[in-house]
Amino acid sequence: MREYNKHNQERIILWNRRGHLRRKYGTTPEDIDAMLKEQDYKCKLCKKPFRSTPFVDHDHKTGRIRGLLCRARNIGVGHTERFNLQNLKEYLVS
Numbered sequence: 565m566r567e568y569n570k571h572n573q574e575r576i577i578l579w580n581r582r583g584h585l586r587r588k589y590g591t592t593p594e595d596i597d598a599m600l601k602e603q604d605y606k607c608k609l610c611k612k613p614f615r616s617t618p619f620v621d622h623d624h625k626t627g628r629i630r631g632l633l634c635r636a637r638n639i640g641v642g643h644t645e646r647f648n649l650q651n652l653k654e655y656l657v658s
């Protein structure tokens with residue numbers, strides 16, 4: 565029951581952001597809701613259940629929505645995008 569309430573709360577937050585979603589991502593709360601269900605209410609990267617409102621991660625060049633992420637992962641993706649990914653991979657395993 566607690567889980568259900570949590571999901572519902574997130575939905576309410578998203579619904580309240582209708583105008584924001586349309587302006588920024590060209591999407592609707594219904595689409596986000598479907599994505600949430602598809603991702604089983606978990607972050608697409610770390611696979612942990614959302615504890616707060618999910619972040620809409622989108623490709624800044626194409627505008628395509630890649631998925632819903634937790635705050636930490638969304639920030640991580642934003643930073644990573646500015647790096648050369650190959651350099652980063654090499655650095656991480658060096």
Ligand SMILES: [Zn+2]
Binds near residue numbers: 609611635
């Ligand atoms: Zn995450």
